[in-house]
Amino acid sequence: MTRRKKNAPYRVGMRLPDKLPKKTLEFMKNAVTPPQVYELVARVKAVEERSKRESERAEAIATPDKHTYQVTWSEEDGEYAGLCVEFTNLRHLAKTPVEALAGIRGLVKDVEAELLRNGVPPGQSTGSRGLSGF
Template sequence: MVSLVEKYTYQTFWSAEDEEFVSTVLEFPSLSWLGESSSAAETGLRQVVSEVISDMEKSGEPVPEPYGEREYSGRFNLRIPSSLHRRLAMAAEREGVSLNAYVAQKLATVE
């Protein structure tokens, strides 16, 4: 069985400022860990996450659900300026697709 700590969304990258690798975890934005190697940074952060989860459980705080286990409806509402709405509608018409399909296509390229 995979532990909860392993299910979170980790990212490790080189920090020129710190001259070390930095690991972060999306579900706990205030946590990070520095290490001389990427694996050391991630290992350190996973240990911290484990300790934080233990403390949260002891104090009755809700523990964040990993993004990989969250369910999404595929719908969200977005308020935009009317001028942008018009430009998007016109671009969708030029492409011969619905506004929804056009915006979904544009959003699909976001990293």
């Protein structure tokens, strides 16, 4: 195998990462120098990771739930606090309100699963209880 110059463009037949879109690989093979390839690969990975995190948050928020949640700013902690009305002892701190809501919902889901595993029925949600006094 011959060595190539430090900033020489990729030539057809050189080995590149396999998990990139075909058009991106073709572009890299024909027009990009090695430092640029590494930068492009890092950017693609960062975008994929950000997209995965955002879809997980959106899924956590969009999933129907029987509990009542609240997100508020905590001066004491300097972050947003996600709270659940039915589980008053739980809270999740996060930098953004969206992350706080997703975090508390995940925490409540985990606590309910643990309760069921131990044979303890989870508490009744506020929405399923009848209102009195009206």
